Amino acid sequence: MSRTSRHRGAGSANAGTNAGKSAEPALIIAAHGRHYVVELADGTRMHAFPRGKKSDSAVGDHVSVELAAADQCVITRVQARKNLLHRSDQFKSKLLAANIDQVIIVLATEPGFSEDLLGRALVSAEALEIRPLIVLNKTDLPERLEEARRRLALYRELGYDTLELSVRADPDQALGALQPRLAGLSSILIGQSGMGKSSLLNLLIPGVDAQTREISAKLDSGKHTTTFTRLYHLPADWGTVDGRQGALIDSPGFQEFGLYHLSEGMLERAFPEFRPRLTECRFYNCHHTNEPGCGVLAAVASGAIAERRHQLYAQLLHESSQQKPW
Numbered sequence: 001m002s003r004t005s006r007h008r009g010a011g012s013a014n015a016g017t018n019a020g021k022s023a024e025p026a027l028i029i030a031a032h033g034r035h036y037v038v039e040l041a042d043g044t045r046m047h048a049f050p051r052g053k054k055s056d057s058a059v060g061d062h063v064s065v066e067l068a069a070a071d072q073c074v075i076t077r078v079q080a081r082k083n084l085l086h087r088s089d090q091f092k093s094k095l096l097a098a099n100i101d102q103v104i105i106v107l108a109t110e111p112g113f114s115e116d117l118l119g120r121a122l123v124s125a126e127a128l129e130i131r132p133l134i135v136l137n138k139t140d141l142p143e144r145l146e147e148a149r150r151r152l153a154l155y156r157e158l159g160y161d162t163l164e165l166s167v168r169a170d171p172d173q174a175l176g177a178l179q180p181r182l183a184g185l186s187s188i189l190i191g192q193s194g195m196g197k198s199s200l201l202n203l204l205i206p207g208v209d210a211q212t213r214e215i216s217a218k219l220d221s222g223k224h225t226t227t228f229t230r231l232y233h234l235p236a237d238w239g240t241v242d243g244r245q246g247a248l249i250d251s252p253g254f255q256e257f258g259l260y261h262l263s264e265g266m267l268e269r270a271f272p273e274f275r276p277r278l279t280e281c282r283f284y285n286c287h288h289t290n291e292p293g294c295g296v297l298a299a300v301a302s303g304a305i306a307e308r309r310h311q312l313y314a315q316l317l318h319e320s321s322q323q324k325p326w
């Protein structure tokens, strides 16, 4: 994400195997299927597409591009990535974003949030050892606030950082709470539609003007307002942390969060409350579903592990064991 090299093309542009053609480093800032927008080192933005049939890069990826037309380039190489967040079901695997430091799971009092999706989002972050942050938005709507708090109590007990805020009623408090948690990091906003992800983005990064539901209602473009994943640099006046400015990625709301790609070994470790129990199991290859002498099941029986967390684990284990064509 270095924005220091202002003289693109000079010196290293012909390095690598593409002598003659000039390959340039770029950052993917938007993705919609096979259609990408990249940002070059000097800040220039261009449309880009993958060379082959497969689109195997995601927002946040550092890539090499070659100019294909006046305002279009082709992605020739994806640099090694720190991590890659994705969702998957029986039929396909969908890339969400790469090189992420923090997953911000946005929930709201109204419309009510799905605890199943929250659990899955947490597992996906844990599996990649990415720090999750839970945000409960719309605390200005009092009817369902207590219910939302009650449902979130378990996740607070598990040690997850959980913030309450209202973009609409108290934007200053929201900004004050989020700015220090975001500065210098690359964070992604994920969650169901209508929770307020784009509203948060608009608050945090003035001038972005991301579409929120009001705007899309005016434009009559339907219910889901954000249709593609998009990276925004954090404001320059937030300063840098370890030389990094940080970024915030907005993503479209989802209704399902399949994790068919996670292995059994990743799953058992993605539940932090399971971890200290794993050494207590009688069998080294225990699945923690119905084995005798299982430390996890003993903790469920005693109430130390919540039944609904174990149910989610069992469901994810089932998904993980399915045949996947991809």
Ligand SMILES: Nc1nc2c(ncn2[C@@H]2O[C@H](COP(=O)(O)OP(=O)(O)OP(=O)(O)O)[C@@H](O)[C@H]2O)c(=O)[nH]1
Pocket: 137, 138, 139, 140, 141, 165, 166, 167, 168, 169, 191, 192, 193, 194, 195, 196, 197, 198, 199, 200, 211, 212, 213, 214, 223, 224, 225, 226, 227, 251, 252, 253, 254
């Ligand atoms: N009452 C209240 N409404 C809010 C608040 N924040 C956002 N909203 C409203 O919630 C609706 C959905 O907000 P969006 O920001 O579009 O939600 P989103 O999560 O980006 O939704 P998708 O793009 O569909 O995934 C809009 O009508 C917002 O004005 C809040 O703090 N309080």
Ligand SMILES: [Mg+2]
Pocket: 197, 198, 199, 211, 212, 225, 226, 250, 251, 252, 253
């Ligand atoms: Mg949105």
Ligand SMILES: [Zn+2]
Pocket: 281, 282, 286, 287, 288, 289, 291, 293, 294, 295, 296, 297
């Ligand atoms: Zn076990």
